Amino acid sequence: MGHEENGTAAAVEQALRDWLSRHAEGPLTEVHHWALHPPGKLLRPVLLLESAAAVGGAYERVMPAAVGVELVHVASLLHDDVLDDDRLRRGKPSGHARFGADAAVLAGDALMFALFEQVVECGRRGVPEAAVNRAVGLLARAGGRMARGVARELDPVPAPDVVGGYLEMVRLKTGALLSACCATGAVLGGGSPEQARALAGYGEALGVAFQIRDDLLPYGPEAGREGKPADSDLRNDRPSLPLLLAGPVARDPEKVGRLLVETGALAECTRLGRSYVERARRELEALPRGPHRAALCRTAEALAPGPWRAGGVG
Amino acid sequence: MGHEENGTAAAVEQALRDWLSRHAEGPLTEVHHWALHPPGKLLRPVLLLESAAAVGGAYERVMPAAVGVELVHVASLLHDDVLDDDRLRRGKPSGHARFGADAAVLAGDALMFALFEQVVECGRRGVPEAAVNRAVGLLARAGGRMARGVARELDPVPAPDVVGGYLEMVRLKTGALLSACCATGAVLGGGSPEQARALAGYGEALGVAFQIRDDLLPYGPEAGREGKPADSDLRNDRPSLPLLLAGPVARDPEKVGRLLVETGALAECTRLGRSYVERARRELEALPRGPHRAALCRTAEALAPGPWRAGGVG
Numbered sequence: 001m002g003h004e005e006n007g008t009a010a011a012v013e014q015a016l017r018d019w020l021s022r023h024a025e026g027p028l029t030e031v032h033h034w035a036l037h038p039p040g041k042l043l044r045p046v047l048l049l050e051s052a053a054a055v056g057g058a059y060e061r062v063m064p065a066a067v068g069v070e071l072v073h074v075a076s077l078l079h080d081d082v083l084d085d086d087r088l089r090r091g092k093p094s095g096h097a098r099f100g101a102d103a104a105v106l107a108g109d110a111l112m113f114a115l116f117e118q119v120v121e122c123g124r125r126g127v128p129e130a131a132v133n134r135a136v137g138l139l140a141r142a143g144g145r146m147a148r149g150v151a152r153e154l155d156p157v158p159a160p161d162v163v164g165g166y167l168e169m170v171r172l173k174t175g176a177l178l179s180a181c182c183a184t185g186a187v188l189g190g191g192s193p194e195q196a197r198a199l200a201g202y203g204e205a206l207g208v209a210f211q212i213r214d215d216l217l218p219y220g221p222e223a224g225r226e227g228k229p230a231d232s233d234l235r236n237d238r239p240s241l242p243l244l245l246a247g248p249v250a251r252d253p254e255k256v257g258r259l260l261v262e263t264g265a266l267a268e269c270t271r272l273g274r275s276y277v278e279r280a281r282r283e284l285e286a287l288p289r290g291p292h293r294a295a296l297c298r299t300a301e302a303l304a305p306g307p308w309r310a311g312g313v314g
Numbered sequence: 315m316g317h318e319e320n321g322t323a324a325a326v327e328q329a330l331r332d333w334l335s336r337h338a339e340g341p342l343t344e345v346h347h348w349a350l351h352p353p354g355k356l357l358r359p360v361l362l363l364e365s366a367a368a369v370g371g372a373y374e375r376v377m378p379a380a381v382g383v384e385l386v387h388v389a390s391l392l393h394d395d396v397l398d399d400d401r402l403r404r405g406k407p408s409g410h411a412r413f414g415a416d417a418a419v420l421a422g423d424a425l426m427f428a429l430f431e432q433v434v435e436c437g438r439r440g441v442p443e444a445a446v447n448r449a450v451g452l453l454a455r456a457g458g459r460m461a462r463g464v465a466r467e468l469d470p471v472p473a474p475d476v477v478g479g480y481l482e483m484v485r486l487k488t489g490a491l492l493s494a495c496c497a498t499g500a501v502l503g504g505g506s507p508e509q510a511r512a513l514a515g516y517g518e519a520l521g522v523a524f525q526i527r528d529d530l531l532p533y534g535p536e537a538g539r540e541g542k543p544a545d546s547d548l549r550n551d552r553p554s555l556p557l558l559l560a561g562p563v564a565r566d567p568e569k570v571g572r573l574l575v576e577t578g579a580l581a582e583c584t585r586l587g588r589s590y591v592e593r594a595r596r597e598l599e600a601l602p603r604g605p606h607r608a609a610l611c612r613t614a615e616a617l618a619p620g621p622w623r624a625g626g627v628g
Binding site (some may be wrong): 026027028079082083101102103105106107108109110112113114115116117119120123129130132133134136137139140141142143144146147148150151152154155157 | 342431433434437443446447453454466
């Protein structure tokens with residue numbers, strides 16, 4: 001991320017700390033503090049803020065919603081770690097490992113509800129009621145799609161079109177929320193319906209690119225760095241794209257890396273990831289040029305597997 | 315419930331069937347169908363509808379929100395059964411027993427988000443957007459309180475004031491959502507702030523009375539009828555009011571019934587339950603007399619442990 005994005009992320013980090021201090025009592029506080037602090041990369045809130053700014057909105061008015069989308073993202077991580085029995089998250093014990101499954105489920109539930117308190121808060125900062133209303137609908141729909149995407153991942157439907165099934169799953173699991181973050185930014189920021197549609201398309205493509213990059217992580221130079229064990233996908237029988245493309249030959253943890261190269265699975269995965277980055281960049285052409293569009297463009301490019309040569313959008 | 319309430323419940327049942335048929339595809343459909351059908355007593359949606367009608371609102375306009383509060387209630391049951399490892403719910407295997415913990419957690423998540431899609435839908439039926447947003451805020455706050463109440467129940471804080479701690483826990487766990495249902499009905503139905511406050515107070519008192527009655531069920535004539543094993547509270551070390559009032563003597567499943575009578579715990583529990591029913595009835599005095607106020611009053615009276623002699627409100 002560039003200099004401006006770091007500033008935006010720092011503002012979100014402060015707003016998250018404020019949220020924690022306003023909710024500093026009660027039985028789930030410890031779990032929330034554990035899961036929210038130190039924060040992750042804050043991709044979702046930054047996307048919401050940059051989307052709002054790209055259509056002419058003010059950060060300050062939409063900041064509560066930006067905090068909300070990070071809360072709901074962390075909620076999904078808390079629940080995911082229970083479902084996968086992953087014991088590590090962001091390089092430390094997961095909420096589930098630290099506080100138990102019960103506390104992790106309930107802390108996640110509370111954060112899912114908190115999203116909507118946060119969105120409504122934007123109305124008190126001058127966002128029109130109709131826009132708040134529309135944002136609530138967008139985010140509620142995305143949350144349902146996210147849960148369905150995780151369910152599809154845990155219980156894949158056998159289909160002749162393996163890649164198509166994977167793409168549908170990640171569109172639900174990751175694309176829906178990123179898309180809603182961007183569209184929510186546009187709606188709360190006062191953008192036009194076309195701008196909201198373009199940003200929704202950008203966010204969905206970004207989500208697919210993000211997930212493909214995440215699937216490639218265990219096999220790239222950054223393996224293990226983000227706190228996820230390299231064999232987690234294999235161990236959980238998770239349908240990650242490289243494993244799906246390589247087919248049933250790649251079931252042996254010792255040989256999987258070599259087989260993914262030999263079958264061409266990594267190359268194909270890289271090609272697909274880059275095509276979604278390109279798709280995300282193209283959606284941005286519907287927005288006025290400026291620093292916020294440029295920031296969104298850089299966010300997409302940063303998700304491209306392999307080196308990226310910047311094109312005409314920015 | 316009287317004749318009119320049965321008609322209201324039947325309308326909710328139809329609206330729930332419509333919701334299910336509009337969501338009849340995707341990976342969580344089977345779990346949702348299992349958990350929602352056949353429906354329970356539909357207390358929360360009926361309270362929302364009667365509250366709206368009691369302040370002059372139309373059922374039709376607020377029906378989507380009524381469906382929403384049942385969805386979120388069922389979500390909490392799905393999650394509760396995972397946390398308690400309860401295998402029976404409403405006389406059949408729980409969602410968790412039937413589909414596994416993963417599917418139950420995710421199906422619950424999806425229903426929590428669906429609540430807010432449903433509330434927004436009221437805006438398309440003529441409810442003003444400001445009222446919709448206020449309802450979103452009320453229900454979001456209540457959802458967070460509900461999760462914190464369940465967490466407090468699972469991990470009680472030792473306190474000198476055992477009954478006070480219990481009441482705080484059930485106000486969060488059960489009172490918050492019932493209170494928000496009634497207040498949401500008032501807000502979406504166009505009621506005044508005082509009416510919304512009175513109905514919020516009514517709903518909270520009702521929630522406490524409801525929970526006390528639920529705690530008494532395993533020891534009354536209806537024991538086992540609602541599908542909950544009589545020893546579930548004892549087995550789960552759940553702080554039910556009769557057990558708390560009786561103290562540590564009542565740990566033996568064989569003798570617990572006799573001890574609860576001998577220590578006076580059941581009598582004290584009954585007295586407390588009735589005092590909350592009375593409190594709920596008194597809040598209704600802020601509403602205009604009529605069939606909907608009368609229906610709300612009967613709902614409160616039906617929760618009184620032991621026989622109830624009707625007073626002046628109705």
